[in-house]
Amino acid sequence: MEERREEQARERARSMLLSGEARAVLGLRGGRGQVLPYLFSRPEELGDLSLSGIYPLAKVALRLLEKWEGGRLAVVSRGCDERHFVELEKKNALDTRRVALIGVACTEEEARECGCSRPYPNQVDAGHPLADADFFDRRELEELLGMKVSERRRYWTEVLSRCIKCYGCRNSCPLCNCVDCRLEESRWVRVGEIPPEYPSFHLIRAFHLADKCVDCGACERACPMHIPIRRLHRLIGEEMKRLFDYRAGRDAGEKSPLLTDLEEGPFTTEGEDEVARFMEAVAREVGWVGL
Amino acid sequence: MRIYERLGEGFREGGPDYLPSLAVFHCRWCFPDAERVRAMLPERAAEKALLVRVDCTARIEAEFVAKAFSEGYDGLLVLGCELGECHHLTGNHRALKRFALLRNMLSLLGIYPERLRLMLVPPFDEELVRASISEYVSELGELGSFRYLG
Ligand code: SF4
Ligand code: SF4
Numbered sequence: 001m002e003e004r005r006e007e008q009a010r011e012r013a014r015s016m017l018l019s020g021e022a023r024a025v026l027g028l029r030g031g032r033g034q035v036l037p038y039l040f041s042r043p044e045e046l047g048d049l050s051l052s053g054i055y056p057l058a059k060v061a062l063r064l065l066e067k068w069e070g071g072r073l074a075v076v077s078r079g080c081d082e083r084h085f086v087e088l089e090k091k092n093a094l095d096t097r098r099v100a101l102i103g104v105a106c107t108e109e110e111a112r113e114c115g116c117s118r119p120y121p122n123q124v125d126a127g128h129p130l131a132d133a134d135f136f137d138r139r140e141l142e143e144l145l146g147m148k149v150s151e152r153r154r155y156w157t158e159v160l161s162r163c164i165k166c167y168g169c170r171n172s173c174p175l176c177n178c179v180d181c182r183l184e185e186s187r188w189v190r191v192g193e194i195p196p197e198y199p200s201f202h203l204i205r206a207f208h209l210a211d212k213c214v215d216c217g218a219c220e221r222a223c224p225m226h227i228p229i230r231r232l233h234r235l236i237g238e239e240m241k242r243l244f245d246y247r248a249g250r251d252a253g254e255k256s257p258l259l260t261d262l263e264e265g266p267f268t269t270e271g272e273d274e275v276a277r278f279m280e281a282v283a284r285e286v287g288w289v290g291l
Numbered sequence: 292m293r294i295y296e297r298l299g300e301g302f303r304e305g306g307p308d309y310l311p312s313l314a315v316f317h318c319r320w321c322f323p324d325a326e327r328v329r330a331m332l333p334e335r336a337a338e339k340a341l342l343v344r345v346d347c348t349a350r351i352e353a354e355f356v357a358k359a360f361s362e363g364y365d366g367l368l369v370l371g372c373e374l375g376e377c378h379h380l381t382g383n384h385r386a387l388k389r390f391a392l393l394r395n396m397l398s399l400l401g402i403y404p405e406r407l408r409l410m411l412v413p414p415f416d417e418e419l420v421r422a423s424i425s426e427y428v429s430e431l432g433e434l435g436s437f438r439y440l441g
């Protein structure tokens with residue numbers, strides 16, 4: 001089964017290289033006791049192409065495309081990788097004409113390990129999509145949602161006080177790719193101090209990713225202090241769905257509601273009710289009725 | 292921890308006579324005059340309020356909110372034009388959406404969302420603005436100090 005999936009991916013890669021559809025293939029190379037990103041440029045090398053690792057390749061692709069003159073790059077992509085590319089396209093961070101994807105559906109074992117809600121890309125070239133399967137365990141979120149605000153304050157200040165500001169979460173995230181990062185500016189986050197003051201660092205990062213995070217989990221895997229950052233992103237992602245019916249990574253044509261006006265990107269009925277409630281005092285007086 | 296060391300003057304656990312510290316951001320098109328804004332705040336809160344004039348409510352980024360709280364302000368208030376009146380046409384639309392999300396994010400991170408308030412109000416109706424602010428400030432008083440309570 002696994003061999004078959006790998007063979008399918010290699011086959012697709014080989015034909016892309018041979019037909020000139022892609023000049024090189026970015027994937028993972030195994031067979032030396034470790035699995036690492038590798039740029040396959042000759043069909044003979046593809047025997048080493050491995051699917052036995054989960055690695056945010058979009059980050060690597062982005063760097064490569066900056067340096068690389070011309071040519072098309074094929075990238076071996078799982079569901080989360082494909083969603084990274086969707087968000088990168090929205091951000092205009094890369095020229096999509098220069099990228100082709102080789103879609104890989106995850107196995108049940110992989111999906112379970114990642115706690116993935118959609119373990120396959122739209123375009124599948126290798127493996128079988130586990131459609132309608134959701135492996136995310138919401139219990140950890142329920143636990144947080146069930147807390148009082150002050151209990152959450154205690155939870156996060158405790159957990160976040162472990163942060164050593166290594167920037168691993170930012171560096172691993174394919175969607176954290178601004179040239180000048182606010183998290184390095186002393187105006188917003190004190191320099192030379194750990195842990196970062198609550199809530200600056202983590203609130204800023206979380207907000208910047210609110211409409212982009214595709215819940216791949218790379219940040220959490222990278223964190224040496226085992227801070228459950230993905231939990232926060234996941235909760236915020238659910239807010240985006242609830243307030244705006246928006247989900248990052250779904251479709252490159254879908255604009256972030258944080259960048260549009262109320263006509264183009266309206267609130268959901270539930271979101272509208274909520275806003276009406278927090279604006280209520282004012283609304284009552286001036287006859288402000290909904291949006 | 293730092294936050295406990297930096298307790299400001301007037302620190303109490305909260306309650307009706309707790310004096311909250313406010314960061315107020317006001318849009319330059321409807322509330323151009325900082326001193327006039329200060330005059331609309333309840334008297335004692337006015338003294339220690341930080342006033343920042345911005346070009347549009349949409350200028351107020353998540354960074355401002357994060358910084359206000361990490362600096363220990365108890366509340367962040369935004370005064371801007373009503374929907375339809377924005378000088379930049381739809382800047383306040385964006386602010387409204389951003390703040391709706393930010394309030395929920397604060398709550399998820401353990402900060403009372405009531406601490407963040409966006410008021411899109413008619414600037415000429417001073418009485419209304421004054422009343423809304425004073426309601427907000429007394430709510431903040433009930434919540435107490437951010438440094439202490441969340
Ligand atoms: S889960 Fe983390 S690494 Fe993945 S997209 Fe979201 S913020 Fe970035
Ligand atoms: S990876 Fe973890 S320790 Fe490093 S900056 Fe991010 S949250 Fe802090």
